Amino acid sequence: MKLVIAVVQDKDSNRLSNALIKAGIRATKLASTGGFLRAGNTTFLIGIDDDRLEEVFSIIKANCKVREQLVTPVSPMGGTTDSYIPFPVEVQVGGAAVFVLPVERFEHF
Ligand code: 2BA
Numbered sequence: 044m045k046l047v048i049a050v051v052q053d054k055d056s057n058r059l060s061n062a063l064i065k066a067g068i069r070a071t072k073l074a075s076t077g078g079f080l081r082a083g084n085t086t087f088l089i090g091i092d093d094d095r096l097e098e099v100f101s102i103i104k105a106n107c108k109v110r111e112q113l114v115t116p117v118s119p120m121g122g123t124t125d126s127y128i129p130f131p132v133e134v135q136v137g138g139a140a141v142f143v144l145p146v147e148r149f150e151h152f
Contacts (some may be wrong), residue, residue: 044090044091044092044093044145045090045092045093045096045143045145046088046089046091046143046144046145046146047088047096047143048089048141048142048143048144049085049103049141049142050084050086050140051086051107051137051138052084052085052107052108052136052138052139053083053084053085055085055107055108055137055138055139056072056107058106059087059102059103060072062102062105062106063087063089063099064074064124066102068089068091068102069089069090070087070089071088072085072087072088073085073086073087074086077093079114080092081113082112091125100141102140103139103148104139107137107138108138109138111133111136112133112135112136113132113133114132115129115130115131115132116150
């Protein structure tokens with residue numbers, strides 16, 4: 044068994060949960076915050092048998108989009124802010140950041 048931890052954008056989270064439910068795959072959703080953008084995202088915990096791992100990947104891939112997001116850096120490092128004009132920069136977010144961990148034991152009481 045594996046534990047899949049997938050960080051996805053909030054916009055994709057409902058679509059992904061519906062697809063997982065449809066496939067009979069159990070998941071837990073946690074509200075999370077990206078360390079860089081400091082914007083809300085959703086973290087899925089999915090416990091899955093090894094033989095269904097690829098299926099989980101394809102469901103995540105099919106339901107999570109890459110999007111461009113504008114970020115405005117707060118201020119220049121160490122310099123004066125007098126002449127600093129914040130300039131939004133574009134970063135690419137998603138589709139999903141996925142981690143796979145081995146599960147030593149799973150009990151469901
Ligand atoms: P955030 O940390 O808010 O990052 C949002 C997007 O900003 C990232 O998209 C990436 O394109 C960019 N970014 C992040 N850190 C950066 C940096 N130091 N310099 C330049 N650009 C940077 P994704 O890579 O798709 O990540 C989306 C979200 O997934 C992240 O939100 C974070 O919550 C999570 N994540 C991604 N990689 C992770 C990791 N190695 N460990 C833990 N969480 C991760």
